[in-house]
Structure formats: C-alpha cells, structure tokens
Amino acid sequence: MKWIIAYAVAAAAFGLLDFLWLRWAAPSLYRPALGEVLAPAFRPVPAIAFYLIYIAGIVWFAVRPALAPADPLAILGGVPLGVLSGALLGALAYATYDLTNQATLKVWNLQITVIDIAWGAAATALASGLASLAALRFPGA
Numbered sequence: 001m002k003w004i005i006a007y008a009v010a011a012a013a014f015g016l017l018d019f020l021w022l023r024w025a026a027p028s029l030y031r032p033a034l035g036e037v038l039a040p041a042f043r044p045v046p047a048i049a050f051y052l053i054y055i056a057g058i059v060w061f062a063v064r065p066a067l068a069p070a071d072p073l074a075i076l077g078g079v080p081l082g083v084l085s086g087a088l089l090g091a092l093a094y095a096t097y098d099l100t101n102q103a104t105l106k107v108w109n110l111q112i113t114v115i116d117i118a119w120g121a122a123a124t125a126l127a128s129g130l131a132s133l134a135a136l137r138f139p140g141a
Contacts, residue, residue: 002135006063010131011055017123018051029115037107054093062086062128067135079132086128087121094120 031038066082076084098113 002067002138003059005138006059006067006131006135007055009134010058010063010127011051013130014055014058014123014127015051017126021119021123025119030112033109033112034107037105057089057093058086058124058128058131061089062124063131063135066128066132078136079129082132083125083129087125089128090120090122090124091117093124 062082062085065085066078068077070077094117095113098108098116101108102110102113
C-alpha cells in the first residue's frame with residue numbers, strides 16, 4: 001500500500017508542479033526560443049506515457065531508498081535522502097533530454113538547457129520528498 005501512496009503523491013505533486021510550470025513556460029519561454037521545433041498542438045499520449053514512466057522512476061530511484069532501513073553509517077536517510085535522490089534523478093533525466101537536444105537540434109540553446117535541468121531537479125526533488133514523507137507517515141508502511 002505504501003508504494004501506491006508514494007506513486008499517487010509523487011504523481012499529484014509532480015503533475016501539479018509541471019502543469020503550473022508549463023502553463024507559464026510554454027508561451028513565455030519555450031515557444032519564443034524553440035518555436036520552429038515545437039509541435040503545433042499538444043500530444044497527450046506521449047505526455048501521459050512520460051508521466052507514468054517518470055513517476056515510477058521517482059518511486060524506484062528516490063522514494064524507495066528513502067524508505068529503506070537506515071544504514072548506521074549513512075549521513076542522510078528518510079525524507080532528506082528522498083529529496084536528494086529526487087534532485088539527482090531530475091537533473092540527470094532533464095540533462096539527458098536537454099543536452100541531447102542541444103547536441104542535435106539547430107535551434108536548441110543553452111538557456112533552455114540550464115533552466116530545464118534546474119526545473120527537473122527542483123520539481124523532482126519536491127515530488128520525491130513529498131512522496132517519501134507520505135509513505136513514511138502511512139500507518140503500517
């Protein structure tokens with residue numbers, strides 16, 4: 001049950017954060033900088049696939065370590081480890097996307113890359129921390 005709670009909380013947190021981010025960033029940041037490479041309309045199927053897969057990645061790579069029994073030699077554990085693991089996962093995932101685009105597309109720029117990597121790290125860290133907290137607080141987890 002704790003994994004379902006972790007997934008649901010991570011999905012709600014990341015989904016809300018990304019929705020708010022994209023409502024601002026799409027017209028204000030991405031369209032002016034990348035207009036000619038953007039699809040003319042939003043494609044929901046790939047977006048849904050990304051969210052389902054990425055949230056599973058958050059739970060596996062950030063929340064699961066946060067819920068593991070504490071290592072007496074570990075500096076971090078619990079929610080702080082979930083936040084740190086989430087930040088690293090987000091930076092890695094968004095860097096993979098953005099740096100690949102910067103290397104292969106003629107209109108991708110460094111500003112988009114830096115902003116996106118920072119966004120991925122921050123949003124994933126927050127979603128991972130909230131999901132870790134919820135799973136740790138769930139009775140019987």
